[in-house]
Amino acid sequence: MSAAGWFIVLLALVGANVPFLNQRLFAVVPLRLAESTGHRTAKKNAWLRIGELVILYFVVGALGFMLEARAGNQFDQGWQFYAITFSLFVVFAFPGFTYQYLVKRR
Template identity: 75%
Template sequence: MSAAGWFIVLLALAGANLPFLNQRLFGIVPLRASKKSAWIRIAEMIVLYFVVGAFGFLLEARAGNRFEQGWQFYAITFSLFVVFAFPGFAWQYLVKRRLA
């Protein structure tokens, strides 16, 4: 696997966990609510999946060997993206924190 492939995998890992690691929209835009809802986090994950996928598509096309992908590819990569999000999900929803 090339360096570009590993870069996309690491980018997917970071992108999948971003919605769970902060209370801002895409890590940038502050929200009025003190805590993001699960629906916003899911929407962020879907958008970030497409952003990472577009970046991977760009790198693949730049390398000169762009391949056509069927629905199976997208189903598997989205499932992998959801699995990559587990550390952030566990930290946000499963880890008990002490109240200050």
């Protein structure tokens, strides 16, 4: 596997965990606080995290597609390829999911 292939795998691993490791949108944009709650920090809900995960999947896929085109050998992909790569992206998100939802905090 080439260096570009390993770079995309590493980028997918990082990108899949970004929605779960912090409370900011795409790890950059802070969320607005809800006026009705007494909490000082805003928490992302699960649907927002899933939306981030899907968008980051397409961003990483576009970068992979760009690197493949730059290498000169672009291949047509069917729906099976996208189903498998999205499933792999969700599996890559497991460490972040575990940290966010399954680790008990004191």
